[in-house]
Amino acid sequence: MTGNRTPRIGVLGLWHESNSFVPTRTNLEMFEMHAGPGVRDRWTGQHSDLGGFFAGLDDNPVEAVPLFSASATPSGEITSAACEALLDRALTAIGAVPTLDGLLMAAHGAAVCEEHPDADGWWLRQIRAAVGQIPIIATLDAHANVSNDMVDATDALVAYRTNPHLDTFDRGMEAAHLMLRAVAGEVALTQAAVFPPLAINVLLQDTRVEPCASIGMLMDEVRSEPDVLSASFCLGYRFADVVENGASVVVVTDASPQEATEHARRVGSTLMSERERFVARLVGVDEAVSRASSATERVCLLDTGDNIGGGSAGDGTILAKRILESPIESGFVAIYDPTSVAAAASAGVGKSVKLEVGAKTDDLHGSPITTSATVLSLHEGKFFEEAVRHAGLQEFDMGHTAIVACDGLTVQLTSLRVMPFSIGQLTSCGLDPTDFDVIVAKGTNAPIPAYAPYCPTILKVATPGSTRADMENLPYRRRRRPLFPFEPVTDVT
Numbered sequence: 001m002t003g004n005r006t007p008r009i010g011v012l013g014l015w016h017e018s019n020s021f022v023p024t025r026t027n028l029e030m031f032e033m034h035a036g037p038g039v040r041d042r043w044t045g046q047h048s049d050l051g052g053f054f055a056g057l058d059d060n061p062v063e064a065v066p067l068f069s070a071s072a073t074p075s076g077e078i079t080s081a082a083c084e085a086l087l088d089r090a091l092t093a094i095g096a097v098p099t100l101d102g103l104l105m106a107a108h109g110a111a112v113c114e115e116h117p118d119a120d121g122w123w124l125r126q127i128r129a130a131v132g133q134i135p136i137i138a139t140l141d142a143h144a145n146v147s148n149d150m151v152d153a154t155d156a157l158v159a160y161r162t163n164p165h166l167d168t169f170d171r172g173m174e175a176a177h178l179m180l181r182a183v184a185g186e187v188a189l190t191q192a193a194v195f196p197p198l199a200i201n202v203l204l205q206d207t208r209v210e211p212c213a214s215i216g217m218l219m220d221e222v223r224s225e226p227d228v229l230s231a232s233f234c235l236g237y238r239f240a241d242v243v244e245n246g247a248s249v250v251v252v253t254d255a256s257p258q259e260a261t262e263h264a265r266r267v268g269s270t271l272m273s274e275r276e277r278f279v280a281r282l283v284g285v286d287e288a289v290s291r292a293s294s295a296t297e298r299v300c301l302l303d304t305g306d307n308i309g310g311g312s313a314g315d316g317t318i319l320a321k322r323i324l325e326s327p328i329e330s331g332f333v334a335i336y337d338p339t340s341v342a343a344a345a346s347a348g349v350g351k352s353v354k355l356e357v358g359a360k361t362d363d364l365h366g367s368p369i370t371t372s373a374t375v376l377s378l379h380e381g382k383f384f385e386e387a388v389r390h391a392g393l394q395e396f397d398m399g400h401t402a403i404v405a406c407d408g409l410t411v412q413l414t415s416l417r418v419m420p421f422s423i424g425q426l427t428s429c430g431l432d433p434t435d436f437d438v439i440v441a442k443g444t445n446a447p448i449p450a451y452a453p454y455c456p457t458i459l460k461v462a463t464p465g466s467t468r469a470d471m472e473n474l475p476y477r478r479r480r481r482p483l484f485p486f487e488p489v490t491d492v493t
């Protein structure tokens with residue numbers, strides 16, 4: 001009901017992927033936050049959902065109203081104080097602008113607060129209460145553990161379709177275009193979701209290959225149905241210990257609740273009838289290092305147990321140690337270790353320095369490597385990625401960084417945890433990826449677009465840790481039961 005004035009669309013971003021199995025907590029200081037016009041300045045032109053929101057709204061007869069954005073590198077559960085402060089800032093921003101006609105929110109779907117395990121649902125419910133009955137459309141990571149509260153509080157949820165996430169901008173655009181139609185009164189957004197009791201192993205969450213690829217094709221069929229406006233298949237995030245942990249399907253139609261439900265159910269029952277395909281075969285450390293040792297072409301070893309993008313510490317040493325013990329002559333690994341960076345910096349380039357490398361954050365990722373290393377170079381640690389890489393990330397900050405060499409292994413020591421989504425991590429430090437026989441990247445699927453062009457063989461290694469692929473060994477307390485493959489599921493309708 002905007003009368004003759006231009007509709008105002010609020011733009012909000014609040015996202016975090018919270019790993020319940022990380023012993024440390026995520027506090028407010030760990031979030032990068034922007035308010036008002038600062039949100040537009042930060043995100044316009046970027047490959048992110050927020051970049052897509054602005055691109056989709058601009059040049060249309062609406063006013064984009066930037067409100068607030070907050071994001072942090074995946075890490076442990078969010079403290080209650082931070083969870084409340086983030087909501088408070090979002091609500092304050094909403095309260096400070098004239099009445100909105102629609103709200104676009106970049107959510108994640110796998111945020112966990114200490115007091116509110118379904119943090120996204122908790123945030124969205126209160127945002128709904130604040131803005132009233134205007135269209136709310138939220139984008140979600142493909143790893144969302146979708147909840148009923150998230151569905152009830154929004155008019156449409158639009159999840160990334162890809163993992164590695166290369167369509168973040170496109171989904172932002174999709175959400176913005178849906179919003180334009182909704183505020184124009186052209187469509188009545190109506191969504192339904194199903195939550196099949198299936199935990200898809202993280203090793204099998206690459207949407208470009210089977211078994212996810214055929215589900216992607218099924219989703220395309222759903223999207224081509226009359227009245228379907230949007231359809232999302234969420235893989236779920238295994239490392240959030242929440243009731244919602246699992247796969248989900250969300251379908252948005254134009255005023256047709258029955259069709260939304262039927263289409264979502266069809267995909268949900270396909271997932272359950274094919275559930276055995278989502279149980280992974282694990283490649284252990286021994287097998288992976290042995291295969292890498294005898295490979296004739298460059299190998300990327302993905303350290304899936306210390307997946308920084310999944311919230312892990314990023315200072316695990318298990319693969320580095322095994323490479324040092326192996327015949328591999330030239331390896332590369334990045335390890336988060338500000339103490340060792342400082343020691344290397346004070347020794348100076350070209351000097352030898354005694355280090356205790358890595359494994360300082362927790363006791364889940366090996367033990368420190370005691371070594372005498374040669375300091376090869378020192379760096380400020382910032383770089384920019386032009387290409388579309390996982391989650392649309394472009395600005396990277398490793399903090400002060402040292403490159404050191406020990407016994408055929410080149411170690412990049414960083415002062416900040418950095419997700420390995422860009423080859424700029426190496427090239428910005430003067431390293432040529434083709435100089436190495438084996439490159440370790442601390443991730444599972446997300447690093448692949450950056451590393452595949454250099455590494456003909458990519459092995460996902462089932463290392464232990466807070467993002468371990470052998471999820472039977474994760475100490476879940478809250479997840480629902482039954483959930484396949486933890487428990488057998490017989491009723492698949």
Ligand SMILES: [Zn+2]
Nearest residue numbers: 141142143165
């Ligand atoms: Zn994700």
